[in-house]
Amino acid sequence: MANLKDLRTRIVSIGNTMKITSAMKMVSAAKLKKAQDAIQSMRPYSEKLTEILQNVSSSLSPDENPFAAEREVKKVLLVVLTSNRGLCGPFNSSVIKAAQARIAKLKGTEVELMTVGKKANDILKRTGRVVDTETEIWNNLKFEMTDEIAEKLMLGFTNKKWDRIEIIYNQFRNAAVQEVQVEQFLPIVLPEADGSNSSGDYLYEPSKEHIIKEMIPISLRTQLFKAFIDSNASEHGARMTAMHKATDNANELRGALSLEYNKARQAAITNEILEIVSGANALEG
Numbered sequence: 001m002a003n004l005k006d007l008r009t010r011i012v013s014i015g016n017t018m019k020i021t022s023a024m025k026m027v028s029a030a031k032l033k034k035a036q037d038a039i040q041s042m043r044p045y046s047e048k049l050t051e052i053l054q055n056v057s058s059s060l061s062p063d064e065n066p067f068a069a070e071r072e073v074k075k076v077l078l079v080v081l082t083s084n085r086g087l088c089g090p091f092n093s094s095v096i097k098a099a100q101a102r103i104a105k106l107k108g109t110e111v112e113l114m115t116v117g118k119k120a121n122d123i124l125k126r127t128g129r130v131v132d133t134e135t136e137i138w139n140n141l142k143f144e145m146t147d148e149i150a151e152k153l154m155l156g157f158t159n160k161k162w163d164r165i166e167i168i169y170n171q172f173r174n175a176a177v178q179e180v181q182v183e184q185f186l187p188i189v190l191p192e193a194d195g196s197n198s199s200g201d202y203l204y205e206p207s208k209e210h211i212i213k214e215m216i217p218i219s220l221r222t223q224l225f226k227a228f229i230d231s232n233a234s235e236h237g238a239r240m241t242a243m244h245k246a247t248d249n250a251n252e253l254r255g256a257l258s259l260e261y262n263k264a265r266q267a268a269i270t271n272e273i274l275e276i277v278s279g280a281n282a283l284e285g
Contacts (some may be wrong), residue, residue, distance in 0.1 A: 004268065007261040014254045018247055024087065025243035028236045032175060035233035039172050039226070046226040053219040056211060058190045066158045067216055068188040075110045077131075077162040078102060079153070079185070080124065081169035081231040082117035084138050089245075091170060091178065091238035092119040098180045099124060099168050112162070116149075116228075138232070143221075146228050150221040157186040169227045170234035176241050178234035183227065185220070 057068040080099045082092045099120070103111050114132045115121040121133045132152075137145045156162050165186040170178040 004261065004264055007257055007264060011254055011257050011261060014250050014257065018250045018254070021243045021246040021250065025240055025247060028240035028243060032233065032236035032240055035229070035236050036172070036175075039229045039233045042226055042229055046222050049219045050223055053216060054188060054190055057188045057216070060212070065188075065212055065216065067154065067186060067220065068190060070187055071160070071163045073109060073163045075112065075162050076106055077112050077114060077153070077156065077165045079114045079149075079165065079167045080116065080120045081167065081227060082115070082120035083231075083235045084118045084135055086119065087242060088235055088239035089242035091235055092117070094178075094180050095168055095170060096120055096123050098182060102166070102168065102182060103127070103129070114149075137228070141228060141232055143225050146225045147221050150217075150224045153185060153224070154217060154220060162186075167224070167227050169231045170238075171230050172233040172237060175237040178238055181227075181230075185224065188216075188220075 057065050060068065078099055080095060082095050086092065096119070099113070111129055112131045113124055113127070113129045114134070115124055115130055116134045117138060118135050121130060121135070124130055125133075134149065137149075153165050157165055164184065167181075167183045167185050169181055169183070171181045173179060
């Protein structure tokens with residue numbers, strides 16, 4: 001059994017840890033509310049815009065829409081979204097494992113990585129496949145910042161630097177549940193023809209050229225921004241859940257140590273009383 005001083009030190013230390021985890025939980029909860037509102041507002045718009053984009057792209061030839069051009073896949077870029085900080089449960093590790101599994105599945109294909117977040121870069125840079133990394137974007141997440149990345153990805157695809165681009169990120173479900181998604185960014189995923197409107201004609205307003213030059217790139221930028229917003233909300237949800245569990249575990253451990261401390265203290269007091277009584281009896285004898 002540990003002595004009283006050691007137990008008292010551990011109890012104080014755990015109490016201080018609980019203050020930190022509790023504070024981090026409250027901060028994450030506040031940030032989660034804002035991030036959750038953002039993704040819940042944006043997701044329906046982004047999904048509908050992507051659906052429209054796919055339907056329009058299916059009626060265009062590869063020459064007309066370079067973003068839907070299917071080529072022999074020789075070079076793939078994986079965009080891996082993680083956070084800059086830890087203490088958020090399996091949030092980062094699950095995305096990194098998904099990226100590693102995807103690399104293994106694409107064996108025989110040249111795979112390059114763009115890491116977003118320090119955690120992904122710290123692990124995946126060991127593979128020697130990282131060609132670009134972004135870390136500052138999480139400090140102030142805005143559409144303008146993801147727009148630069150989207151422009152870089154679209155330019156790389158149209159210039160045939162990469163034949164396919166995929167995004168790996170955590171999709172936000174709720175504060176306790178985040179699902180890893182491997183989403184094809186380019187080329188645009190065309191809807192499967194069901195025979196109902198595959199031969200239909202479309203009227204374009206203002207023009208087909210305008211849609212190709214303006215609307216399709218905007219839709220792709222929005223799709224990428226949604227992935228970033230999803231990942232941001234997932235991070236705060238995962239951290240809030242992790243800190244809540246850490247606080248509960250610390251509280252349970254402190255209770256067990258306090259019980260052990262009280263037992264040890266009671267035993268020490270009992271021993272002192274016995275020594276006093278024994279000494280008094282010896283003097284009387």
